[in-house]
Amino acid sequence: MDLLITLGPHLLNGVALGLLFALVALGFMLIIGVMEVINLAHGSLFALGAYVAVALVTPEGGLRLAALATYFAFPLPARFVVALVVAPIVVGGVGMVLEVCLRRTYGRDPLYGLLLTFGAALVLEELIRLVWGPTERFLPVPAAITGGITLGGLVYSVYRFFASAFAVGMIVLLWLFLQRTRYGALIKAGAHDSEMVRALGVNLTRLRLLVFALGTALAAVAGIVMAPIWGVRPHVGVDAVVPAFVVIVLGGVGSFWGAVIAGLLVGMVVGITGAFATAWSLVSMYVLLILVVTVRGRGLLGKKSVLER
Amino acid sequence: MRIGALARGMMGWLSPAMLVAFALFGTLPLWIEAVGLYRYLGIEILIWCIFALGFNLLLGYTGLPSFGHGAYFGIGAYALGLTQFHLAASLWVGLLAATLAAAVMGGGVALFISHRRGIYFALMTIAFGQMFFFIASKWTSVTGGEDGLLDIRRLPAHVGFAAFDLTGNLAMSYFTFATFAVVTVLLWRLVHSPFGKVLRAIKQNETRMAYLGYRVFAYKWASFTLSCAVAGLAGGLFAMAQHGAYVQVMNLQWSGVVVLMTLVGGGLVSFWGPVVGTVLYFVARDLLGMYTESWLLWFGLMFMLVVMFKPEGVAGIWQAAAARAGARRRARAVALQPAGGK
Numbered sequence: 001m002d003l004l005i006t007l008g009p010h011l012l013n014g015v016a017l018g019l020l021f022a023l024v025a026l027g028f029m030l031i032i033g034v035m036e037v038i039n040l041a042h043g044s045l046f047a048l049g050a051y052v053a054v055a056l057v058t059p060e061g062g063l064r065l066a067a068l069a070t071y072f073a074f075p076l077p078a079r080f081v082v083a084l085v086v087a088p089i090v091v092g093g094v095g096m097v098l099e100v101c102l103r104r105t106y107g108r109d110p111l112y113g114l115l116l117t118f119g120a121a122l123v124l125e126e127l128i129r130l131v132w133g134p135t136e137r138f139l140p141v142p143a144a145i146t147g148g149i150t151l152g153g154l155v156y157s158v159y160r161f162f163a164s165a166f167a168v169g170m171i172v173l174l175w176l177f178l179q180r181t182r183y184g185a186l187i188k189a190g191a192h193d194s195e196m197v198r199a200l201g202v203n204l205t206r207l208r209l210l211v212f213a214l215g216t217a218l219a220a221v222a223g224i225v226m227a228p229i230w231g232v233r234p235h236v237g238v239d240a241v242v243p244a245f246v247v248i249v250l251g252g253v254g255s256f257w258g259a260v261i262a263g264l265l266v267g268m269v270v271g272i273t274g275a276f277a278t279a280w281s282l283v284s285m286y287v288l289l290i291l292v293v294t295v296r297g298r299g300l301l302g303k304k305s306v307l308e309r
Numbered sequence: 310m311r312i313g314a315l316a317r318g319m320m321g322w323l324s325p326a327m328l329v330a331f332a333l334f335g336t337l338p339l340w341i342e343a344v345g346l347y348r349y350l351g352i353e354i355l356i357w358c359i360f361a362l363g364f365n366l367l368l369g370y371t372g373l374p375s376f377g378h379g380a381y382f383g384i385g386a387y388a389l390g391l392t393q394f395h396l397a398a399s400l401w402v403g404l405l406a407a408t409l410a411a412a413v414m415g416g417g418v419a420l421f422i423s424h425r426r427g428i429y430f431a432l433m434t435i436a437f438g439q440m441f442f443f444i445a446s447k448w449t450s451v452t453g454g455e456d457g458l459l460d461i462r463r464l465p466a467h468v469g470f471a472a473f474d475l476t477g478n479l480a481m482s483y484f485t486f487a488t489f490a491v492v493t494v495l496l497w498r499l500v501h502s503p504f505g506k507v508l509r510a511i512k513q514n515e516t517r518m519a520y521l522g523y524r525v526f527a528y529k530w531a532s533f534t535l536s537c538a539v540a541g542l543a544g545g546l547f548a549m550a551q552h553g554a555y556v557q558v559m560n561l562q563w564s565g566v567v568v569l570m571t572l573v574g575g576g577l578v579s580f581w582g583p584v585v586g587t588v589l590y591f592v593a594r595d596l597l598g599m600y601t602e603s604w605l606l607w608f609g610l611m612f613m614l615v616v617m618f619k620p621e622g623v624a625g626i627w628q629a630a631a632a633r634a635g636a637r638r639r640a641r642a643v644a645l646q647p648a649g650g651k
Contacts, residue, residue, distance in 0.1 A: 032428065036428070038428055038431060038432070040376075040565070101613060101617060104617045104618070105616065105617070105620075108620065110427060110428060111368075111374050112616055112620050114374065114376075114428075114431060115568065115569070115572055115612075115616050116613055116616045116617065118565045118568065118569065118612075119569070119609045119610070119612040119613040119616060120609070120613060121565075121609075122562075122565075122605050122606070122608070122609030122612070123606055123609035123610055123613065125605075126603045126605045126606035126609065127606060129603060130603050130606065235562075238560070238561055238562075242435060242436075242439050242561065245432050245435050245436060246436055248432065249429070249432050249433065249436065253428075253429070279447040280447060282443050283440060283443045283444060283447065286436055286437070286439065286440035286443070287440075289436055290421065290436075290437075290440075293421070293433075294421065
């Protein structure tokens with residue numbers, strides 16, 4: 001019991017991490033579902049989201065125009081909220097450009113989509129290096145959500161609580177969007193059989209554009225929320241996107257709650273191994289993946305899908 | 310008549326394009342400095358050619374995209390170094406260990422993933438590749454962690470009656486070329502064997518092959534394991550060339566780079582695609598690198614354009630041009646025939 005209590009902060013870290021992984025994974029999965037493309041640039045877009053947020057929050061972040069002086073005079077919480085809203089929109093726009101490039105690969109071997117996004121990942125990462133330089137940057141956080149609170153003699157980080165709550169909010173919003181709106185229904189139908197959706201008179205081109213923008217914007221949101229925890233480096237995306245792959249395969253491709261459960265599971269495992277053997281915490285999730293996938297070939301909640309062609 | 314049969318027999322092992330490639334790469338150390346490049350680049354190109362050719366057995370011939378192949382390259386590099394330090398200071402033992410270690414690891418992974426295809430396969434290879442990457446970067450007592458395994462020596466090549474010293478880059482160039490030639494001939498023979506035909510058939514339609522009674526799992530397993538073995542051999546050579554084994558080659562980006570080389574060159578439509586792509590990559594790196602720090606940006610953009618507009622790569626462009634030229638020649642020959650000649 002004592003052990004469980006001392007693990008508390010690690011579990012909180014794990015939950016925050018897992019929910020953010022799930023958020024990245026969900027955006028990634030929307031794109032896989034409707035376009036059958038593995039978006040290898042997802043990690044770079046995650047990083048781009050964090051960098052744009054840094055630029056919007058700190059004057060040293062890249063924007064040094066005199067006209068912006070009044071903007072940077074706003075209090076930090078206001079700028080943080082602006083970043084949380086604007087950066088995902090910017091990244092969603094970049095995602096739309098990428099989708100337009102991807103159009104030429106539809107109907108061909110899915111490999112080409114994968115390769116195009118790999119090229120895009122290289123380009124985005126180099127662009128980030130070019131604009132912001134290779135050094136690490138930090139995203140300042142409003143005082144209201146920093147610091148720690150002491151519970152039962154242990155210090156819990158307030159920001160991790162915020163990150164978890166924020167991720168839960170985003171996941172619920174996304175679920176409501178998919179369940180309760182017309183576009184949500186179209187996206188789910190598109191993931192099931194996109195050609196049939198087109199045959200029924202839906203503008204598939206616009207739907208794909210929307211899904212790509214939504215998926216990449218979710219990556220950006222996760223990138224911003226993660227930035228104060230991990231720091232912001234040009235290649236930070238890999239650290240987020242590879243766990244997202246793991247989460248998707250573990251939860252089962254195409255399963256919303258599968259991804260959330262798998263995200264939490266991965267986060268917990270990373271958090272708990274982090275408590276005992278810090279160096280090995282990131283390896284543990286692959287061991288978990290191999291264990292689960294050996295027993296359940298399609299992941300925890302996966303169903304047979306078009307992706308197994 | 311007998312010469313004809315002999316020529317046909319030879320064709321299984323050699324081809325005109327192969328002879329051209331051997332002539333070019335075999336004389337590389339003689340002229341590479343004259344065109345403004347340096348000898349070490351030649352070694353690097355040949356090593357990555359070996360890696361990419363082996364990788365293409367999996368990607369181009371079996372149709373299985375692996376995004377974690379850098380891991381097996383790295384395992385080969387570490388295996389060569391560790392064997393040299395702890396087991397036996399022999400070149401051949403080291404290279405054999407590099408090949409076998411990668412084959413064993415790859416074979417183990419292949420057991421988990423050979424029943425998958427497409428996107429699932431790609432995701433699983435990424436996961437396994439990352440696992441090896443993290444193990445290599447954290448298991449400091451064995452691999453040296455982020456610093457890498459340093460001071461790997463280039464041991465002399467004993468061939469019974471003589472021993473060649475490989476410490477200089479010239480000798481290393483020739484040794485790498487010899488390995489490249491052997492691997493190329495073996496891979497060429499392999500993909501033109503019945504085994505290679507089955508692999509290509511699996512690429513086209515896996516389900517049909519399974520219904521025809523072929524043990525698809527075993528073929529995919531063998532293809533993955535063989536390409537890992539070749540990657541390990543290339544990794545071993547790379548450790549010799551670099552005098553060390555470093556963890557960077559095992560990360561996701563380097564695993565992607567070998568896919569990129571293979572595809573830009575046209576590995577999906579030609580045996581030689583990976584070689585063309587590798588040469589292009591390194592020359593682009595050095596030429597663009599002279600003008601700009603961020604050469605990967607331009608290379609990435611070029612790569613995106615290739616995938617968008619010429620997805621069959623350089624070899625695809627070449628083949629299309631050759632087909633057009635052939636059609637023109639035939640059209641001219643028809644036009645030259647006298648009217649009503651029949």
